[in-house]
Amino acid sequence: MSTPVSPRVRDRWRTWRAPLAVLALMLLLATVIVLLGRPRPGGYLDAEATTPQGAHALVALLGNEGVVVEQVRTVDEARAVADPGTLLVVARTEYLSGADLLAQIAALPGDRLLVEPLTEALEALAPGVTAGDYQSSTVRVPGCGLRAATLAGSALTGGEGYQATGATTCYEGTLLRHQRDGRTVTVLGSGEFLSNARLAEDGNAALAMNLTGAHPRVVWFVPVSVQGTGEGTATLGELIPGRVSWAVLALVLAVVLVALWQGRRLGPVVTERLPVVVRAAETAEGRGRLYRARRARDRAGHALRAAALNRLVPRLGLTATATPDAIVSAVAARIGQDAGQIRAILYGSAPADDARLVALARNLDIIERQVRDS
Amino acid sequence: MALTGRAGLIALVGVVLVLLAPRPGLAFALLVLVLVVLVAVDLALAGSVRLLRFQRLGDRAARLGETVEVTLLVENPGPRRVRGRLRDAWAPSMRAVPREHTLDVPAGERRRIVTTLRPLRRGDHRAATVTVRAVGPLGVAARQGGHQAPWTVRVLPPFLSRRHLPSRLARLRELDGHNPVLVRGQGTEFDSLREYVAGDDVRSIDWRATARRSEVVVRTWRPERDRRVLIVLDTGRTSAGRVGVDPTSGDPAGWPRLDWSMDAALLLAALAARAGDRVDFLAHDRAVRAWVSGTSRTEVLAALVNAMAPLEAELVEADAPGMVAAVLAQARRRCLVVLLTDLNPAALEEGLLPVLPQLAGRHQVLLAAVADPRVAELAARRDSAEQVYDAAAAERLRADRHRITARLRRHGVEVVDALPEDAAPALADAYLALKAAGRL
Numbered sequence: 096m097s098t099p100v101s102p103r104v105r106d107r108w109r110t111w112r113a114p115l116a117v118l119a120l121m122l123l124l125a126t127v128i129v130l131l132g133r134p135r136p137g138g139y140l141d142a143e144a145t146t147p148q149g150a151h152a153l154v155a156l157l158g159n160e161g162v163v164v165e166q167v168r169t170v171d172e173a174r175a176v177a178d179p180g181t182l183l184v185v186a187r188t189e190y191l192s193g194a195d196l197l198a199q200i201a202a203l204p205g206d207r208l209l210v211e212p213l214t215e216a217l218e219a220l221a222p223g224v225t226a227g228d229y230q231s232s233t234v235r236v237p238g239c240g241l242r243a244a245t246l247a248g249s250a251l252t253g254g255e256g257y258q259a260t261g262a263t264t265c266y267e268g269t270l271l272r273h274q275r276d277g278r279t280v281t282v283l284g285s286g287e288f289l290s291n292a293r294l295a296e297d298g299n300a301a302l303a304m305n306l307t308g309a310h311p312r313v314v315w316f317v318p319v320s321v322q323g324t325g326e327g328t329a330t331l332g333e334l335i336p337g338r339v340s341w342a343v344l345a346l347v348l349a350v351v352l353v354a355l356w357q358g359r360r361l362g363p364v365v366t367e368r369l370p371v372v373v374r375a376a377e378t379a380e381g382r383g384r385l386y387r388a389r390r391a392r393d394r395a396g397h398a399l400r401a402a403a404l405n406r407l408v409p410r411l412g413l414t415a416t417a418t419p420d421a422i423v424s425a426v427a428a429r430i431g432q433d434a435g436q437i438r439a440i441l442y443g444s445a446p447a448d449d450a451r452l453v454a455l456a457r458n459l460d461i462i463e464r465q466v467r468d469s
Numbered sequence: 470m471a472l473t474g475r476a477g478l479i480a481l482v483g484v485v486l487v488l489l490a491p492r493p494g495l496a497f498a499l500l501v502l503v504l505v506v507l508v509a510v511d512l513a514l515a516g517s518v519r520l521l522r523f524q525r526l527g528d529r530a531a532r533l534g535e536t537v538e539v540t541l542l543v544e545n546p547g548p549r550r551v552r553g554r555l556r557d558a559w560a561p562s563m564r565a566v567p568r569e570h571t572l573d574v575p576a577g578e579r580r581r582i583v584t585t586l587r588p589l590r591r592g593d594h595r596a597a598t599v600t601v602r603a604v605g606p607l608g609v610a611a612r613q614g615g616h617q618a619p620w621t622v623r624v625l626p627p628f629l630s631r632r633h634l635p636s637r638l639a640r641l642r643e644l645d646g647h648n649p650v651l652v653r654g655q656g657t658e659f660d661s662l663r664e665y666v667a668g669d670d671v672r673s674i675d676w677r678a679t680a681r682r683s684e685v686v687v688r689t690w691r692p693e694r695d696r697r698v699l700i701v702l703d704t705g706r707t708s709a710g711r712v713g714v715d716p717t718s719g720d721p722a723g724w725p726r727l728d729w730s731m732d733a734a735l736l737l738a739a740l741a742a743r744a745g746d747r748v749d750f751l752a753h754d755r756a757v758r759a760w761v762s763g764t765s766r767t768e769v770l771a772a773l774v775n776a777m778a779p780l781e782a783e784l785v786e787a788d789a790p791g792m793v794a795a796v797l798a799q800a801r802r803r804c805l806v807v808l809l810t811d812l813n814p815a816a817l818e819e820g821l822l823p824v825l826p827q828l829a830g831r832h833q834v835l836l837a838a839v840a841d842p843r844v845a846e847l848a849a850r851r852d853s854a855e856q857v858y859d860a861a862a863a864e865r866l867r868a869d870r871h872r873i874t875a876r877l878r879r880h881g882v883e884v885v886d887a888l889p890e891d892a893a894p895a896l897a898d899a900y901l902a903l904k905a906a907g908r909l
Contacts, residue, residue, distance in 0.1 A: 097523035100598060101614035338493035345487045345497055349480035352472055352504075359471040361569060362600030362615060367560040370590065371784060372722060375710030376843035379866045383847070383859035395861035402848070402864035405871065449854035456851040456860065
């Protein structure tokens, strides 16, 4: 008689609830750990970003020194906090497009620090400064009389080299400072030394603090999206009609259902104890390979001769105790060949190379055949 | 539970509807709802798999190479029809066909399902789980469950050498009293008196009996009877080696020496039983694996085949002293001990040779081994240096076999060393020769 073996639903629940609980707990823990330990996201030189590219470390240092750092994302926000006593730090000028917008920024009061400005931004915000060749990013010595640079010493600089009449250039032109229209404008070819990853190296931190910490308030204007007008601001997701994502969801559902249909086995896999498969000839083949590997021509020749003699002796009507001389003369008499030659084949020295071994095997075969056929 | 392709198909149609619907979110929710309802309804209305009852009928034993038909009776005592698929699972080497059956059992009825097995391997094979997938009336979802319906099929050794039996029985009859001239000798015993017919050997005329009667009477003789033959099968590591070509499946990887030895043992047992001898059987490696004794002559073959069926070669060195002790304990009278093992010099010199005198002193020992045709093949090919090295290794192996054979013969042991196909007839011939010589 038969007995059902499939578990009922409640049995299955009883089996699985403990592993499921453990899994849920692990997921919860992992989520908490990731949320707590995750670096705060943000782009290059973002004041809040703790990623290697961010500038949170520098902002925190400034805060410790009593400098107030105002992080702004738009021109309007910048205008609200800027006054003649502040330093305006502008980076990521690729997000600042349009002459109107740049003019608005140029109208902001106070000193300026431009980080890697594009040509358009450079012309608007630091008029009179021209950009030269691009230089690779490396550690350079100041090579100028600017106090902020000489105090810091060598630092990681690079980017475009700048020139302007009456300006001080340091680090082979990648740092330029000049006075114009009653304000100090500083241009940096590379802002890499301001980032979290590089701040601790060489004189980077000192240079960064000297450049940005001279004012009681700093307006940190690093946009994260395209500013200004005239460009479409819709993301890719916003451009796709809503029904497509629903259809994709339905498609995922269909795929999952088909996978469940095809993945369900009709009954468990049947296992079986398999027998050992050992080919009995493996020992002979293994020994042959050993002979071959060691070039054991002496042993191989000896085995071949002994086997041939074993077969020859009964055919010649001799007993196993027959002497080599008796065997050689009996063979010579039977097949009518030179006894010396036969002795060399049956009792000669070990073959010196593979060719002679093959020849020996062939000669033994010939003698055996002749004795058999005679 | 299980889903069918229809569930996926419905979801695919739903994708199009979601694309076309005025409110795609709502359409998607509706799709999910419809699917859930359909699956739930189907599961609720599908026939119960748990309530099914199974019963088995059919063959319980077969020779290797034959097909086995196993019948499964499926009874549905539940209130709903069970419609779907059924799998009667067996081990892969049983080669069960068909793999899946379609099943349709109305409530309260029974259906018969026949699975054909073509076993590849000897031994006891148990049925695995019977799994049923009962599809609901909508064909969207199915209930699935397994049942244990126990059944064991014993696959017996094929006894392929029985084709040699008629010729050996004819040889046996020649030894029998029909032709007294042939069998005069110490290996014969007095059978009966009968009338002289022209052609009888005059030396067999019983003059004393002739004097009492009016006609000339001759004595007839027959070979000795009621001797004991003990077949000892070595199931140690040397019996695992594969030689020749598997005669049941044509597998060129070969058939274990154990199976060839069994084949030879069965022919010998059949012959000895017909010749009036008692046949016992012992399988031994580190321990006694099988023991058959005291069965009647008509049943000995069946008993042997049954005892041999589950035997497998064990990957351990055979314990020759233990085997000899077991033989000596069982066979108190002198008998013919047929050892089916391999002429492996290392194994024999360490194991059997030291204890052989104890055995050969009390019993006539006949050692039968299956030679490997591959070794002869290797020894014959001598065209390149590689082949000559292999040939030398093969010759070395053959020389070792000859050496150990000579040593065994010095102990008074008869040795039969034959290629796989010839092993069974060669062993039978050796037995007949011993019987003719009266050495049993």
